[in-house]
Amino acid sequence: MYELNTYLFVAAILFSLGVFGVMTRRNGIAVLMGVELILNAANINFVAFSRFGGMNLEGHIFALFVIVLAAAEAAVALAIVINIYNNFNSINVDEASALKE
């Protein structure tokens, strides 16, 4: 019963939740959490294809790279969020719309 489709299904749900989170949350931290969900959905896909698609260990290694990258991304993104807070006195991403000016 543990077939490739099952994993892909789970990963798709996770991805959709992530995208939904990124698009709808106003809190910057929550947006970042959505991004983490998207990345992990991709990880699941990598590992699943690695297991069922005959890709040996390459998929695992990619997954590890993604985890490391996610950590780095989180560090940079949180720094950005702190800067947004310093500038706008809020971490609400809707209010950081100075770019259109």
Next chain:
Amino acid sequence: MDNIFIIYSLLILFLPLAAFVIQIFFGKKLPREGDWVSVGAISITLILAISMFVMMLLEYNPDFRHEASFTWLDMGAFSIDLGFLVDNITVIMLLVVALISTCTHIFSIKYLAGDIRYSRYFAYLGLFTFSMNGIVLANNLISMYMFWELVGVSSYLLIGHWFEKDSAADASKKAFLTNRVGDIGFFIGIMLLYTAVGSFTFTDIFNGVANGMIAGTALTFAGIGLFLGAMGKSSQFPLHIWLPDAMEGPTPVSALMHAATMVAAGVYLSVRIFPILTPDALLVVAYVGGFTALFAATIAVTQNDIKKVLAYSTVSQLGYMILAVGTGVYTAAFFHLLTHAMFKANLFYGSGSVIHSMHHALHEKHDHETDPQDMRNMGGFKDRMPITYWSMLLSTFAISGVPLFSGFLSKDAILAGSLSFAQHHPEHFLLPVFGFGAAAITAFYMFRMMFLTFHGKPEMPELIEDIHESPKEMAGPLVLLGTLSIFIWYTLPYLNPLSSHGWFTHLVVPIDSVVPGNPSAHSIEEGAHHAHGLAMYISIGVATLGIGLSVLMYLKKVLSAETWRNRAGFMYDWSLNKYYFDENYDKYLYQPTLRLAKKIAWIDWELYDKYFINGFGRVTSWASRVTGKFDYNIIDQIMVDGFGRIVDNLGGTLKKVQTGRLQNYLLYVTAGIIILMIIQSF
């Protein structure tokens, strides 16, 4: 370029040019206004010319000939070679130019001392010498033509040296324009030959003519065209009018250009092109020359201005040379060119010396009204100016054709040539008549000039005390050239005063004409040799007649000049007024031309300008107004501005998409991807 003659020729050609450049740019800043630069350069030229002449004499070879050329213009199938030709004629001519030019330079130091344009005068002398040497050295017609024009320019500059005087400015213009008339013919002749032969060099042209590449009427016209150029420069009838007026220039210039070298250029050209002249062309040449010789002599008889007498005598002597070319004895023409250059330059220096001292004497008396050139104001100068008198007397003997003097030999050769021509062609009996007639008149008017100037009682006794011999810079050339009027220089190594046989006749040997139908050089020489004895007796006879008449009329006063003048009546008036040539040219040539020009100007202005040019302008202006409207209303307003407005609107609408909210953008991306996926799934 390892040929020493070519190297010397190059130096002789370019040294005067260098002097010209230095003088024109730095002359005023140099000490003594730099006259030493010019005199130095020209003296080196003279030394080089003398050494070339000596080397030529040492070779003593009639076929002496060096040629060097380079490609001046190369355009594939069409190329022009320019170059030097150094043969006996060239070397002798170079020596003449260098000698007379050096004398002129030295003479001018004192004659023009204190002149306002002293350095410029010497610069122009250098330019002239350069151009003249260029003509002499050319081995082709095209570079000869270039230097020919340069000579025209420098003569224009020198005649107009005192351009503040209207008469000098007019004379320089007249000289230049009259020469242009001849030069057009020269150019047509060159082009006729070039189209037929395809080359400008003398050698190629002679070969081409010999091979019949151009013949008959075309060749006659080409020859007459070239001769027209010679007529302009050598002031032959009817283009003679410029030379007497050119006496407006400083007297040393007259000696250099209008007696010895520049006017000799025409004769030199005729001598060079003699082999390609057809019998018809030669006949034209002979009649023009002969007529000019007699015609100018009859004018010289009545002139009172000492320089005008010499000017017309120059025209007359040039006529002799041209006559000699026409009758085939062209080496005699060159011989007369050589001897004439010496004695005529000397006569001009002599007249310059007289005028100089008259001028000073008049200046002492504060007399600015009396004409220092008018012989009627002179007389009795003999004892006051002995050097001038004796050297001028030698040259006068030479020009009158008295035995023992150079002019006798050359004139005799020419007269023998024309006499022999008439013996072979009795219908042309007029040619020797012209020649001998001119010889008699020449002897008469030259001695008239000498007697009026130097003998008799002073016409202005109050002046005579102030008449002095000229300084040594002026006397030196006089003595030198006076000596050169004696026959011995031209007949060495022989000492027979009655025959021109000598180095000259040995070195300058006539060559056969390449035109079929012309007699060979040998037969011409043979004929001239037979006529020689008769010609000699007649020429001594006419010279004695002329001199005798002059002695009776002006020295002994046995015959009254007044009576003879009245007896001559209208002929005297005609001669005194130069046959009214200037007046008639003015009446029948210049004025009609001016009227025609005015008519054409009227057409040009009233019709062409007003209706065509201005009409064109109005049409253009109307058309541009229409296009302007179109441009503003359609292009600017609708197209250019329209585009602007569209872009502006579009931007205004589209900028609303840019909310600045990150999540909106993400939404667009996601929606876009979904739309793409939906499209792809079909």
